Amino acid sequence: MHRAYQSITPANNSFLKHKWDQLIYDRHRKKVKTVKAVIDNAPPKTYVHLHLKLKKLQMQEERMAIVERDNRILLDQMAHMMKTGGRVDNRNDYKQRSLNKTKRQQDLLQISHQNHAILQRIKSRQSHYNHMQWEQQWLVNQGYMMNISKYPQPRKTASKTKTKKATSSGSSQQEVKNTKSLSPQSHTQSPATNHSESNLPEVAV
The missing domain is CATH 1.20.5 (Single alpha-helices involved in coiled-coils or other helix-helix interfaces)
Structure with missing residues (x-):
């Protein structure tokens, strides 16, 4: 068999050359069988507890x-x-109780008293501004404006103001007459009313 073997490299003894090549080849095959892969492509391990x-x-x-x-x-x-026929116990004699009921009632009563006191103070508070005095001042200023204005007030508005003043003066005079007929003290009060009416500003047309 060694005679039919053709070695790649030159050798003096073909028998030994065939033996050595066969030994190298067997080692190579053994290494190939026992070699480990660089990449681990094996399936993962199975754990029993999972x-x-x-x-x-x-x-x-x-x-x-x-x-x-x-x-x-x-x-x-x-x-x-x-065995016993059965009985249904559907009664509930428990009464609802609260540990802080009295305290909440006292707080509610105190709050209601405070709110009532605040309401009374608000009701008894007098206004800081006098709207009657503002109205009189407005009438005076309106008279000043009519005196210094370049264009006079239209007749309609002027007639309305005059009728309002006439009605107010007529009602005041009627009240004065009624007071005179009721009490004798009205004679002392009538000049004051006439004086107050005379102090009202007149609107110039």
């Missing part, structure tokens, strides 16, 4: 035990009801 969840099985067993205990208690109660 597939078989013992904690979940334990919780299921405990839940089943609780359900069986409740069912047994319910069955005993039903058997007792069947």
